[in-house]
Amino acid sequence: MISEIKKTNTGITKHREETKTEIARCKEEIKKGRKETKAEMEKWAKSLEDNTKAQFELLCEEVRLISDTTISLANDMEERKKEVDNTLNVQSDSITNMEMKLKEMEKEILKLRGRSEDLEARSRRNNIRVVGVREGAETGKKLSDFIAGLLKEKLGLAVIPTLDRAHRALGARRDGNRVPPRAFVEVNSKRAAFKEARSLLRACKGIRYGLRYPATLVITPEGGQTKTFESPKDAVEYIKTSLTPG
Template sequence: MEHSLSTCTDDIVSLRTKVENMSKDLIRLDNKCEDLESRSRRNNVRIVGIPESQAISCEFVSTLVRDAFRLGKEPLVDRAHRAMNAIPSAGGRPRAVVTRLHYYSDRAEILRRARELQQIKTRDIAISVFPDYTAKTARARAAFNDVRRQLRDIGGIRFGILHPAKLRITHDGKQRDFISPEEAAKFVKTITG
């Protein structure tokens, strides 16, 4: 019986070590997959507000973007399709259009102009344009929304989110980076408080 217990204990220790190693590998591979998916979306933008009744094609999106942002030429669109969500009911919010642009410089220019204009209206369609992030990255960036709202009300502070989800706050000439929304909120309280 003592021999059996000793063998079981040894087996448990061995299995625990294997599980710990596999957990580390799983985290490493999960981070690698996230990075690869983020890189594959690098030239993508999401266009929100195009009615569901509108047929989506590369030519349509290219012309719409050129007109909306008053670009000198139509950007080269590799692919354009609706997000893979459920089709909304009548009167519901239309699905986003995911667009892959051929040139990263076109994407950067479109996003820059979208930030400047904020409300974009063309062809009687009000649209918004956003970067296309993975779900994990989008959740991590959205966690900073409350802190960013608070920072907008404070004068003399610059802030922004670095990729993938790091909030940078510049106050009195000093930069501070936060990966935790809670730490950022504590810092904002020290500024306002």
């Protein structure tokens, strides 16, 4: 019995030694595994760090390139803006000069138009010339009324004709017996076109108006500013919209 116990103890002791040895071997393996794992982790971390650093440097380079490109584009846009501004300024000056020249041309055209109308009004195509009327026969009378009565009398008209304006031909007065008197000229081409406007003005109180030679309607409202019209249509529109019949 004792021998069996000793044998068992011996087996237990041997097993303990073997277990202890196995545990020591396992610890050594674990220690070795830890070192290898640590080395692998350090290697992986170093690789990750190097890769991240490279990626970061690459990203920084791209950002720098983008920044340089943006600055270049901004500078280019600024230069183009200056060019556009300069072009607009030049064009603006050119347009201003053209407008000034246009206004001068308009004034010249109006001046030439006035001269043309004056010449046209004095030509025989648009005027009635009455010759042979003694100088001074019209003294004390309104010329248009004098000529209207003369025409009615000499032409045997049933009614007195309506004349817009009458005047002696240009030149010095001729009172000599051997010198023919100056002819009477009556302007009637464009002045008659203001008939509607003058008819409307007659219904307006406090309005002074008249026809300026050769055919310009002048209207002066009471206490207002004088207006001149070469267009009968514009005159009628002004009267209807701005003046009140009395």
